[in-house]
Amino acid sequence: MQLDLLLLFIFEQWLLVLALVTTLGMLFYYEASKSGPAVSCQQAINLVNSEGGVFLDVRDVGDFKKGHLVDARNIPFTKLASHIDELANLRDKPIIIVCKLGQTAGTAAKLLRGNGFTRAHKMSGGMTEWQAQKLPVISA
Secondary structure (H helix, E strand, O other): OHHHHHHHHHHHOHHHHHHHHHHHHHHHHHHHHHOOOEEOHHHHHHHHHHHOOEEEEOOOHHHHHHOEOOOOEEOOHHHHHHHHHHHHHHOOOOEEEEOOOOHHHHHHHHHHHHOOOOOEEEEOOHHHHHHHOOOOOEOO
């Protein structure tokens, strides 16, 4: 019965449903584009190995110590804006930003690109995807 009502609503209010779907699509597109390009785990590894890129982990210190990528630098997202000067020597290198799921990394990438780091990328899926692919993680 509930499904019948939902289908009836969609049929009778097709213009409203179309507007909702369009708006949601535009929102997802906008959010994806503002955070810049995302790279997969394998693309991130390739950038680090072939172009001297670095992994920047923006998770808090506790999560970083539980497990992080080899040679990753840790600057928690909440402190990133005030620590950008520490990354000045990396301005022309690929910076792969890692967080837990890839969402905070997008905002961090936007912040870095706004400060002249044109090669800042978020790693899609973050540490969750990295660990799901059974890639190496160290703890400190």
